[in-house]
């Protein structure tokens with residue numbers, strides 16, 4: 001599989017062992033999640049599903065930032081604690097993710113549950129000469145950027161550009177680029193109960209150190225893949241790499257993978273711009289799988305623009321795939337109930353093309369829109385073959401299995417309920433009804449239709465005979 005690596009800035013052949021270790025930055029839990037957050041979650045969940053489908057074991061870690069300025073601000077405004085705010089939005093996040101078929105990670109570590117690991121890492125960075133303390137009773141600790149010679153390589157920023165970014169201004173810093181590993185407690189932090197005891201007094205971790213520490217703890221260093229939205233490349237991932245490299249003395253991550261944004265009228269969806277669409281707002285109107293399909297319908301390294309029209313288009317396309325799945329399944333159930341189904345093998349070619357094209361798209365920088373196009377090509381061909389009565393039982397079963405398993409790789413139709421084979425009693429009724437229709441006894445035909453509906457089946461009349469599905 002080839003993937004674009006942000007660190008080397010080119011596509012590379014992924015070299016993976018049987019076990020693949022992935023870390024993806026999670027949300028800062030201070031508000032409901034929007035569909036920009038959903039994109040990152042869905043893309044990396046799909047990546048995980050694909051690797052598992054290929055036979056890998058995936059250890060997947062996604063953190064929660066549960067202590068941070070924005071959480072503290074909200075807690076103080078609402079007279080609550082940091083923990084209360086974070087716990088609420090973590091629970092809401094899980095609800096949203098469930099609707100999108102985003103599986104739980106192997107581990108979902110939280111910052112507040114790793115304070116002692118973080119303190120240990122910060123102490124070590126000081127000991128190794130990469131970090132320094134400033135201040136009085138409660139101290140700040142900064143990472144000294146000039147002490148790490150590879151700084152800037154991930155984001156590809158020059159020293160000049162880096163010096164222009166005045167993050168965390170503090171005249172006590174030795175260099176403008178230095179960033180916080182540990183932050184001395186402020187009044188607000190104490191109010192929100194967001195402070196911890198440390199060798200530097202009361203305070204809390206800076207943002208970046210959490211990911212270095214939790215990734216190393218759950219995955220070991222180096223690990224295979226680090227993901228996140230592209231807004232995280234700088235400063236978050238640049239700083240994370242610096243910390244981990246300094247701590248472990250080696251390149252900490254083998255492949256850095258970043259997704260582009262969900263935009264709205266061409267602008268990044270973000271809380272600060274006030275143009276967000278919450279996941280749950282979309283779910284009011286659309287099935288979670290439709291939103292998921294929409295998010296996968298663009299290449300992960302291109303922006304995707306959300307609008308009412310674009311999600312509606314996704315819904316139509318999603319339904320077309322679902323209809324084909326059902327069409328195949330109904331045909332299988334009919335053959336299994338009534339016999340017949342010798343086909344000319346017309347579908348076998350469509351199925352093997354589907355497999356080949358889907359895999360080649362995914363292997364080529366995880367091209368989900370191309371993979372989706374291969375599903376639609378298959379769908380068109382299959383609809384034609386089935387409707388013309390050219391598809392036999394064996395080829396249909398083969399087509400069904402392949403099609404569903406590839407859709408499941410994308411995380412759609414994961415709870416698909418098979419169309420059942422009819423019991424001999426119900427099969428007899430269906431035959432009687434066909435007979436009644438031939439005799440133009442529509443009253444009887446309707447009575448039988450009603451009877452089957454009561455038993456949970458909807459009947460569909462086709463030129464090839466009766467088909468049915470679950471109500």
Ligand SMILES: Nc1ncnc2c1ncn2[C@@H]1O[C@H](COP(=O)(O)OP(=O)(O)OP(=O)(O)O)[C@@H](O)[C@H]1O
Nearest residue numbers: 026027028036037040228229260261262269270271
């Ligand atoms: N519009 C977006 N499109 C795609 N991914 C996004 C978008 N906004 C955030 N992400 C990604 O979602 C994950 C969680 O982000 P985080 O909680 O830091 O966002 P945030 O800073 O609270 O969001 P916002 O940008 O709205 O303030 C990160 O991987 C981030 O890159």
Ligand SMILES: [Zn+2]
Nearest residue numbers: 025026211236
């Ligand atoms: Zn992170």
